[in-house]
Amino acid sequence: MQVWQVHENGEPGEVMRLVDAAPPVPGEGQVLLRVRAANINFPDALLCRGQYQVRPPLPFTPGVEICGETEDGRRVLATPVLPHGGLAEYALADARALLPAPETLDDAEAAALHVGYQTGWFGLHRRARLEAGETLLVHAAAGGVGSAAVQLGKAAGATVIGVVGGPDKAAVARELGCDLVVDRRGEDVVAAVKEATGGRGADVIYDPVGGEAYTQSTKVVAFEGRIVVVGFAGGTIPTPALNHALVKNYGILGLHWGLYNTKNPELVRHCHEQLTELAARGAIRPLVSERVPLDAAADAVQRVADGRTTGRVTVVPAKEAAA
Known part of the structure; x- marks a missing residue:
């Protein structure tokens, strides 16, 4: 072979x-x-x-x-x-x-x-407990991991803000269904998100990038918001200031999806059933x-x-x- x-x-x-x-x-x-x-x-x-x-x-x-x-x-x-x-x-x-x-x-x-959508489902539903009507911000929204989170967020009834890098990726994010797309290369991400949310910020932030994206997340996370740390595609692993999380009252949630395969494999199968049902009714499509x-x-x-x-x-x- x-x-x-x-x-x-x-x-x-x-x-x-x-x-x-x-x-x-x-x-x-x-x-x-x-x-x-x-x-x-x-x-x-x-x-x-x-x-x-x-x-x-x-x-x-x-x-x-x-x-x-x-x-x-x-x-x-x-x-x-x-x-x-x-x-x-x-x-x-x-x-x-x-x-x-x-x-x-x-x-x-x-x-x-499989991996991207399972990660998105566990991150948004198991870890962050995303609710209908909340605002979800997705970094790298046009990428493989981000695009899955955008679709899952929309399927859950959230308002989705997608952050991307460049006009081509912005067009993809809009086609995916983002309610607002912010091009980090030409726009101030923090200012755009605060303006779109009336200063409140995002309830859930899905971050597969790390680095500057995580720093931006801490500035726009809402009261009782949740930042889901998925990965560090940007190449820099941030060092969070825990005093900031305390003062602003938000949560930092880590997600290592692979652990569920050994710690709780039945939950992985349950997630797959949910994803299969969403795909069958056209709510998600890779x-x-x-x-x-x-x-x-x-x-x-x-x-x-x-x-x-x-x-x-x-x-x-x-x-x-x-x-």
Whole structure:
């Protein structure tokens, strides 16, 4: 089979190598899946750089989110077991963690429903307890993680403010349904949010960026607001001033979705049922902006790492990428 491997840590475009190798052999409790579609995530870039919280032994294959097919023909969603990730023709997964792929979504859309939407659902509903009528601010609203949060926020009845970087991403955020879009490159984010909310601020802030975005969040979070820390795509991990959280009376909530797979896997299945129902009635639909063949995966991971994409970039069979 063809498979991307990383033999040394560094930038994805430099260290990922496409090679021929035998399919991996399942261990106890594992299953071999034919990869139908593999979604590119920012953690794939962090894995290549050696900066992710999980550090698989070298060489390894990136790809943390796939739509795959079992030997008996079932179409499933899975987070592959590293070091045998999803940027390959075949991957390994935990048999107990397989989820049925929603019938209303094609392979690329289904692959993109898993990690980003699960993260969004847990962040907004389990951690922040977002309520209808509240204001939700989403940083990087046109990206893969942000676009999922925008759709979930709208489905929950929230007013959604999307922060983006550039006019092209602003257009995407508007199409996703944001009630207000703020282009951080040409606008004062803090002033725009305060004006839009009458000075009150946002009840829930969804932050996969960190750095300056987090600083902005602390300035526009409402009384009893909640800042959900999802990741640090901006490259800088902020050091929160807890006295500020005390004086302004807001909460800082961390979210590591992967822990639910070991701490409370039944809740992951419940979330998947909720997402499947939302997809069935058209309330959410993953934004797959690009479908690329396997041999273009390294470039795709690098572009996601550099913040040069919108929505999700998904690796699919060559004939589908060309369609």
